[in-house]
Amino acid sequence: MSELHLIWRNLVRRKLRFALTLFAIFIAFLIFGVLGGVRTALQSGVDLMADNRLVTVNKINFTQPLPISYLNKVRAIDGVQVASHSGWFGAYVRDSRNVIVAFAIEPESYLQVYGDEIRLDPAQREAFLRNRQGMIAGEALAKAQGWKLGDRIPVQSNIFSRSDGSTTWEMVVEGIFRGKEESSDTRRMYFHYDYLNESRAIGKDFTGIIVFNTVNPARNETIARQIDALFANSFYETQTDTAKAFNKAFIAQLGNIAMIITSVVSAAFFTILLIVGNTMMLAIRERTTEIAVMKTLGFRSERIFRMVLAESMFLSLLGGLLGIAAALMAVAGLHKALAGVLPDLSLGPAVIAQALAIMLALGLVTGLLPAFAAMRLNIVTALGRN
């Protein structure tokens, strides 16, 4: 028998209690791992964006429109390399629950701005540019919807209607594009702004956002200030920022993800701290006589302290490692399922290192008090209680 065996036997002496405590820790670290992966994925998506890409949106909110006339004014600014625009269409196909991410764009310029991220066969590109009713769909979207080249798709909008009252725009799949990387999000489609603009009843000559590349990232700030100054005091004031900042702001619209994750994880860990701490205190309390006997046999107080602390550390590490292992599997599964939404979803070494640190801290915090109580236990008093 080793000391480890003794620690283990003490730990599992009440199997149900052990299993439930272990399960609580397991769940906490599973949540931590998965949410940590999501947080990393959200952050890395922003990080991958080009540094010289800027976005101009309505100063009130990016959901408010901008006049299309702004595009040429932006193009005229010195240092703007290529500019385009896109507008949210609010698309669905057949069933209003079958929502499609669709943008009305100026095709040629847009494909220039996003040339690296929207990878399209040259022939398909040409066909798309030629056909005003044409659209291009991402591989993932086309696969999910069962679209093939040449298919005619009745795309409906939950925002716009045509002059004749209908909400359907028939479009032809002229191209199916890939993303920059295998895992890039391709669950979206693009179609001609002109096709929408000429027939819609409301919102004519307005777009959503203007997106452009600058000649040099060092000039981003100056150019952004110049654009916003240009439209200052107009009915449609603008706010220009880098695409990275825009995306961060977009994510912030959904809520402060980092804060939500931190809050959820903190609440989970605080609860676990109370559960494990209480369990350890109870476990030591009911072993008062045994600890006194061990001391009587000659086990030194420091050794008892170490053994009790090792017990809580072991519990925390076991539950935590199982939780992180489950999180790794869950994230691997989610990575496939959410490839379009969170292409960079993964459980990185930084999250695992954080988890390990929390496991050690949890074991330490929950074990210190009972270990100290066990160390201080007076043999005569404890045996006298028996």
Next chain:
Amino acid sequence: MTKLFELHDVAKRFQRGKESITIFDGLSLGIEEGDFVAIMGPSGSGKTTLLNLLGGVDQPSAGEIRFAGSRIDSLSETGLAAWRAANVGFIFQFYNLMPMLSAERNVELPLLLTSLSRARRRQSVEAALKLVGLEDRARHLPKELSGGQQQRVAIARAVVSDPKLLLCDEPTGDLDRATADEILKMLSLLNNEFGKTIVMVTHDPEAAKYAKRVLHLDKGRFAGEELAA
């Protein structure tokens, strides 16, 4: 015979609130090596406190306690723990075995404090269990053993590290007469054949008959001594 224990003017006082309670004052005693001493007396006479002082789990308020010529009353807590591990085997009324460990693991427990190899520890455990006649119950948990068997495991645990001294606190207090006699015969055997010095606290006059010497303690003073016939 040489003196194993010598107590000189030992006092033990407790503070309970503002009240100071004296258990002993000026108690002196000598125990020779190989002796089997039974300590009897009414409840509150100080029997268990005396046993705790002899076992080094408690320290006197005044006086000297010598074991094999060396003072143990001035040892630190750590020093006393090491002394107990090397010199004393304890047998309790309620056995006090670890419920989650098998009989052999319980017996092995004191050997974790030694530097013996795993193989040597195993040999010692087997020998101790054989001595108490429980080699076929080695893998059983305490709850799977009778009271008498549990006390025999406790005796095996007390002798496994071959201490000079065995301290027994009411070792038959929880057992029926027949089982108690078995346990007492075993203690006699350890005393007579293996030379263990035994100090036993008991209420039971029948148990005291197994001792070579019976000391009567009353209100913290020795009230009499009987020698075995």
